Amino acid sequence: MTGRAFVGWQVISAGVVTLALAAPAQAAEAKTPTFSKDVAPIFQSKCQKCHQPNSIAPMSLITFQESRPWARAIKERVMTRQMPPWHINQSVGVQKFQNDMSLTPDQIDTIVRWVDGGSPQGDPKDLPKPVALLTNNEWQGVMDGFGPPDLVIRSSEYTMPAQHQDVWYRPMSEIPLTEPRWIRMVEIRPTNLQARKILHHSVAYQVLNPDNVQAINTGIQDSRSLSPTQLTADDAVNRRPMLMEWAIGKGYDRYMEQTGKLVMPGEKISWDQHIHAVGEEIAGGSELGLWFYPQGQAPKKRSYLVGFTGIKSRGKDGPYLDIPPNMIAHSEGFTVLKEHTLITNFQPHFHLRGKAMLVEAILPDGQTQVVSHVDNFNFNWMTNYIYAEDAIPAFPKGTIIHVTAWYDNTKANKNNPDPDQWVGYGDRTVDEMAHAWMNVVYLSDAEYQDWLSRHGGKPGVPNVPRQTTQQQ
Ligand code: HEC
Numbered sequence: 405m406t407g408r409a410f411v412g413w414q415v416i417s418a419g420v421v422t423l424a425l426a427a428p429a430q431a432a433e434a435k436t437p438t439f440s441k442d443v444a445p446i447f448q449s450k451c452q453k454c455h456q457p458n459s460i461a462p463m464s465l466i467t468f469q470e471s472r473p474w475a476r477a478i479k480e481r482v483m484t485r486q487m488p489p490w491h492i493n494q495s496v497g498v499q500k501f502q503n504d505m506s507l508t509p510d511q512i513d514t515i516v517r518w519v520d521g522g523s524p525q526g527d528p529k530d531l532p533k534p535v536a537l538l539t540n541n542e543w544q545g546v547m548d549g550f551g552p553p554d555l556v557i558r559s560s561e562y563t564m565p566a567q568h569q570d571v572w573y574r575p576m577s578e579i580p581l582t583e584p585r586w587i588r589m590v591e592i593r594p595t596n597l598q599a600r601k602i603l604h605h606s607v608a609y610q611v612l613n614p615d616n617v618q619a620i621n622t623g624i625q626d627s628r629s630l631s632p633t634q635l636t637a638d639d640a641v642n643r644r645p646m647l648m649e650w651a652i653g654k655g656y657d658r659y660m661e662q663t664g665k666l667v668m669p670g671e672k673i674s675w676d677q678h679i680h681a682v683g684e685e686i687a688g689g690s691e692l693g694l695w696f697y698p699q700g701q702a703p704k705k706r707s708y709l710v711g712f713t714g715i716k717s718r719g720k721d722g723p724y725l726d727i728p729p730n731m732i733a734h735s736e737g738f739t740v741l742k743e744h745t746l747i748t749n750f751q752p753h754f755h756l757r758g759k760a761m762l763v764e765a766i767l768p769d770g771q772t773q774v775v776s777h778v779d780n781f782n783f784n785w786m787t788n789y790i791y792a793e794d795a796i797p798a799f800p801k802g803t804i805i806h807v808t809a810w811y812d813n814t815k816a817n818k819n820n821p822d823p824d825q826w827v828g829y830g831d832r833t834v835d836e837m838a839h840a841w842m843n844v845v846y847l848s849d850a851e852y853q854d855w856l857s858r859h860g861g862k863p864g865v866p867n868v869p870r871q872t873t874q875q876q
Pocket residue numbers: 446447450451452453454455460461462474477478479481482487488489505507784
């Protein structure tokens with residue numbers, strides 16, 4: 405008796421449920437975005453430069469057939485703003501960039517509704533015209549429309565065995581120039597796609613022609629210097645002229661308009677490439693692409709690359725970091741600006757436990773401003789956030805750049821190889837470090853006053869609204 409009643413209730417209730425939902429389900433279906441019409445244009449503009457056969461991502465997102473199996477993962481990655489890899493906090497600090505690849509809230513909404521609606525293909529006739537495929541291992545600068553570099557300088561390759569300790573590979577390369585040239589933009593890339601797995605970072609130091617001493621940066625004072633005449637290791641690094649620092653996930657450095665770096669005949673590149681083993685033998689090195697100002701054209705100012713530290717030191721013992729097992733930890737560093745300074749970009753640098761980095765400016769009057777905050781850091785993505793020209797902040801001489809770095813040494817961090825290890829400061833990928841790579845330009849008193857007069861007398865981050873430059 406009870407059994408039969410139960411069965412009957414199920415039947416009836418199933419019928420009721422179906423009837424009750426029929427009308428709204430049809431309405432929702434009409435609105436469900438389709439791959440062909442709504443999603444493919446977003447993938448074209450925001451995903452495909454990496455998600456295609458010749459690029460760096462693990463799968464292609466060009467056709468419906470290729471994309472459909474990834475629907476759930478796509479929804480998860482776009483909702484958490486892990487993909488596209490643009491991890492900067494969108495409510496504090498500089499909010500307008502030259503190379504913003506993030507999705508707009510509308511685009512996220514479209515993708516999420518497509519997945520929730522069963523990821524339909526729609527009518528293939530609605531598909532946008534396909535974009536041309538890249539050549540293998542393409543420069544980010546080419547993908548973003550700046551054309552091929554004017555000069556490419558290549559390092560020799562190192563063959564990393566499947567299992568090995570980290571290696572710092574430091575060959576030299578000639579710069580084949582017969583006349584001085586000013587650089588507008590630089591990019592480093594691994595010499596081949598496979599090498600992207602083993603190359604953690606690569607720095608191209610400039611071995612100077614003695615006539616190019618102005619390439620040495622004297623405009624910052626690291627808080628760890630024991631006295632102004634005694635340089636710490638970091639101070640020395642920041643004075644050593646660098647053409648570029650590249651790390652996994654980074655694209656190019658494009659300098660502020662009318663600024664750049666000078667390269668002269670007879671100069672060399674001294675490479676510092678950090679290579680780690682990944683379980684298969686891979687050979688790789690680095691290539692430096694240089695985009696020049698037109699021949700004979702000199703920009704007004706030098707641009708200097710600074711690694712603002714996120715870690716204090718214990719005097720001459722150097723940087724000190726203490727990250728206990730299974731804990732979130734943090735560290736801080738302070739650097740004094742000795743000149744009026746424009747900051748033109750932000751690129752956080754960490755190793756595997758990196759979680760978040762906040763750059764603040766403490767102005768001479770005590771006021772504190774957020775410059776940039778990456779609150780969602782992922783080891784695979786040392787993304788370079790290049791400020792839009794009208795969003796570049798200026799700080800007066802005496803301002804302190806305060807970098808706070810957080811580390812996640814718990815198992816919640818998917819990149820953590822072993823949460824039970826204590827982690828300290830060091831150069832290996834399993835050790836930690838934290839700095840904010842930023843290109844700076846120094847202003848004279850008159851130039852700084854002029855900048856202030858154009859910004860309502862207020863130093864720091866200009867108040868310009870957020871805007872993505874690569875919206876579809
Ligand atoms: C700058 C290059 C780049 C862009 C732009 C990009 N991706 Fe990715 N994506 C990658 C790389 C490299 C990986 C693998 C490393 C990782 O997981 O971070 C990846 C991983 C993923 C994954 C996880 C795959 C897995 O193995 O689970 C998904 C899903 C994804 N991307 C979706 C997207 C979508 C959707 C877009 C555009 C809205 C996008 N990506 C834009 C480079 C990119």
